[in-house]
Amino acid sequence: MRSYDVAECGSPLKLFERPTPKPEGAAVLLRVLAAGVCHSDIHIWEGYYDIGGGKKLKLTDRGVALPLTMGHETVGEVVAIGPEAEGVRVGDKRLVFPWIGCADCAVCRRGEEQLCLAPRFLGVFRAGGYADHILVPHARYLLDIGTMPPAQAAPYACSGLTAYGALKRIGAVLKEEPLVILGAGGLGLMCLNLLKAMRGRGAIVVDTDAGKREAAMAAGALAAVDGGAADAAAQVKKAAGGGVWAAIDFVGATSTARLAVDTLTKGGKVIVVGLFGGDITLPLPFLPLRAMTIQGSYVGSLAEMRELLDLVHRAHVPSIPITTRPLDAADATLQELRAGKLVGRAVLTP
Ligand SMILES: [Zn+2]
Numbered sequence: 001m002r003s004y005d006v007a008e009c010g011s012p013l014k015l016f017e018r019p020t021p022k023p024e025g026a027a028v029l030l031r032v033l034a035a036g037v038c039h040s041d042i043h044i045w046e047g048y049y050d051i052g053g054g055k056k057l058k059l060t061d062r063g064v065a066l067p068l069t070m071g072h073e074t075v076g077e078v079v080a081i082g083p084e085a086e087g088v089r090v091g092d093k094r095l096v097f098p099w100i101g102c103a104d105c106a107v108c109r110r111g112e113e114q115l116c117l118a119p120r121f122l123g124v125f126r127a128g129g130y131a132d133h134i135l136v137p138h139a140r141y142l143l144d145i146g147t148m149p150p151a152q153a154a155p156y157a158c159s160g161l162t163a164y165g166a167l168k169r170i171g172a173v174l175k176e177e178p179l180v181i182l183g184a185g186g187l188g189l190m191c192l193n194l195l196k197a198m199r200g201r202g203a204i205v206v207d208t209d210a211g212k213r214e215a216a217m218a219a220g221a222l223a224a225v226d227g228g229a230a231d232a233a234a235q236v237k238k239a240a241g242g243g244v245w246a247a248i249d250f251v252g253a254t255s256t257a258r259l260a261v262d263t264l265t266k267g268g269k270v271i272v273v274g275l276f277g278g279d280i281t282l283p284l285p286f287l288p289l290r291a292m293t294i295q296g297s298y299v300g301s302l303a304e305m306r307e308l309l310d311l312v313h314r315a316h317v318p319s320i321p322i323t324t325r326p327l328d329a330a331d332a333t334l335q336e337l338r339a340g341k342l343v344g345r346a347v348l349t350p
């Protein structure tokens with residue numbers, strides 16, 4: 001099998017040819033049909049997160065080992081099944097849930113494998129989808145995509161699930177109150193689509209890029225505000241008719257997180273999702289006095305992945321723009337994404 005791997009952080013992805021694995025036990029082997037190129041792949045490739053103050057959190061210290069086949073948004077066709085695997089047949093097209101834990105600890109048994117302390121995430125700690133084949137440890141991580149085209153289904157494994165997970169952390173109040181979405185890239189637009197499908201009140205979208213604000217309005221945003229404006233928080237509050245109950249920060253930079261905090265009303269919540277990096281300082285009395293919650297959200301659970309696909313089918317959620325590329329363009333695509341040149345989602349189709 002062929003794959004494009006991170007052999008060294010910051011260097012071009014390298015082509016590897018290895019024997020195609022045979023699935024053992026309950027494992028399933030799929031031929032990759034679509035592999036989304038995600039923003040977090042850039043951080044993995046660079047090898048660190050910016051944690052502010054000039055400091056970096058190295059991914060190798062978090063257990064990422066090289067060479068690594070990235071790619072955590074994968075759709076494949078089942079080509080071989082381990083002797084104990086059940087529930088799938090050769091020829092089935094499936095979306096791979098990549099946020100796999102140890103499957104054995106209390107967290108995993110509660111169904112929150114994405115929070116397991118011994119993660120086996122495909123494309124992060126184990127080989128992912130930038131390849132012509134992918135090995136999945138158990139059939140329960142394979143989800144039916146119905147008639148959805150593979151390239152359209154793949155991004156639901158990360159960007160879709162991340163947006164859905166963040167919306168779920170807000171709770172039922174999203175049906176009554178407008179929220180703020182910071183960042184109108186692929187994730188922000190996906191979030192707008194899902195919010196509509198969940199019958200949410202709507203969102204005010206903040207982005208510094210005029211083109212992205214336009215795209216957000218076209219996707220049904222209540223208003224779009226330039227995050228670079230000195231009075232951005234006031235503009236958001238004006239559009240919302242007051243402070244907001246929830247702000248989702250898909251950027252995760254110092255400026256966006258600060259703006260998110262500034263738009264909240266009493267009892268409000270900021271959900272940080274983006275990994276751009278930086279830090280913020282907060283006067284501690286604000287937390288109790290404003291009954292404020294600052295929460296991080298990391299992808300979502302396997303149950304939420306199923307809920308999401310169900311919602312997408314039921315509510316006919318429109319696809320975000322998809323650009324397909326051959327597997328050989330993996331490195332070039334990653335670099336284009338890094339340079340901010342891609343609209344919507346790029347998907348490799350080996
Ligand atoms: Zn991702």
Ligand SMILES: [Zn+2]
Pocket residue numbers: 101102103104105106107108109113116117118
């Ligand atoms: Zn676990």
